[in-house]
Amino acid sequence: MVDKIRISVAMTTYNGEAFLREQLASILPQLTGKDELIISDDGSHDRTLEIINEFAVGEVPISLFAGPHAGIKANVECALRHCRGEYIFLADQDDIWAPDKVKEVLLCFQKQKASLVIHDATVFTENKDRPDMASFFAFRHSGPGVLKNLWKNSYIGCCMAFRRELLFRALPIPATIEMHDQWLGIINDFYYKKSYFYDKPLLCYRRHETNNSQMQHYGLFKMLRNRLVFSGCFLKRIFLGR
Numbered sequence: 001m002v003d004k005i006r007i008s009v010a011m012t013t014y015n016g017e018a019f020l021r022e023q024l025a026s027i028l029p030q031l032t033g034k035d036e037l038i039i040s041d042d043g044s045h046d047r048t049l050e051i052i053n054e055f056a057v058g059e060v061p062i063s064l065f066a067g068p069h070a071g072i073k074a075n076v077e078c079a080l081r082h083c084r085g086e087y088i089f090l091a092d093q094d095d096i097w098a099p100d101k102v103k104e105v106l107l108c109f110q111k112q113k114a115s116l117v118i119h120d121a122t123v124f125t126e127n128k129d130r131p132d133m134a135s136f137f138a139f140r141h142s143g144p145g146v147l148k149n150l151w152k153n154s155y156i157g158c159c160m161a162f163r164r165e166l167l168f169r170a171l172p173i174p175a176t177i178e179m180h181d182q183w184l185g186i187i188n189d190f191y192y193k194k195s196y197f198y199d200k201p202l203l204c205y206r207r208h209e210t211n212n213s214q215m216q217h218y219g220l221f222k223m224l225r226n227r228l229v230f231s232g233c234f235l236k237r238i239f240l241g242r
Helices: 020-030 048-055 072-081 101-112 136-140 146-151 165-170 180-191 220-240
Strands: 007-013 036-041 062-066 087-091 116-124 160-163 195-206
Touching: 007 072, 020 048, 020 101, 036 048, 036 072, 048 062, 072 180, 087 101, 101 116, 101 160, 101 195, 116 136, 116 180, 136 195, 146 180, 146 220, 160 165, 160 180, 165 180, 180 195, 180 220
Parallel strands: 007 036, 007 087, 036 062, 116 195
Antiparallel strands: 087 160, 116 160
């Protein structure tokens, strides 16, 4: 009988050589042979794949898949579809996990009976020990709830972990919405009702010029458009299952 996978870490990569090694070094010591790291690479042409192969010799199984070359949401979905774990942690290629992140998040699942856990993060540009922002939660007034996060999203993918049952409701991720993290958070809030916001920073969120996600507010027109598109996709998923 094959042992069940405990944790799947779903990571997306694209030309991440500048920061990837530091991120992998912060993640892999927290995992065991009962876990897995799933990486979907969207066509890197730097040393990203070479760095991944350097780390693929340890106890933790690392599986590398070719991304669909259709943007970050599709690349995230590619990684998620290959995850086999009971708990799924999302990971970017350029952040740094706190040494106790996995342990503390798993305790939150157990103690809070949560279906999704999101923890706080510090935000830095140059030096993680001198962050530009001490709390992402404070910046976004973070908290659970469908209407709250439809109006102003406070979910950030790199700080999220969830039980694999969420995949059956959340996939496929609509191609027309802005980002995947809001979708995963709101789908969980609607169907499973238990998103736990843990107010301890367990990740150093790195800001640089090639980040996929942006922290500034959109203009009014784009903000309204995004909400309308998201709402339409959300209602279709609820009522039509797609």
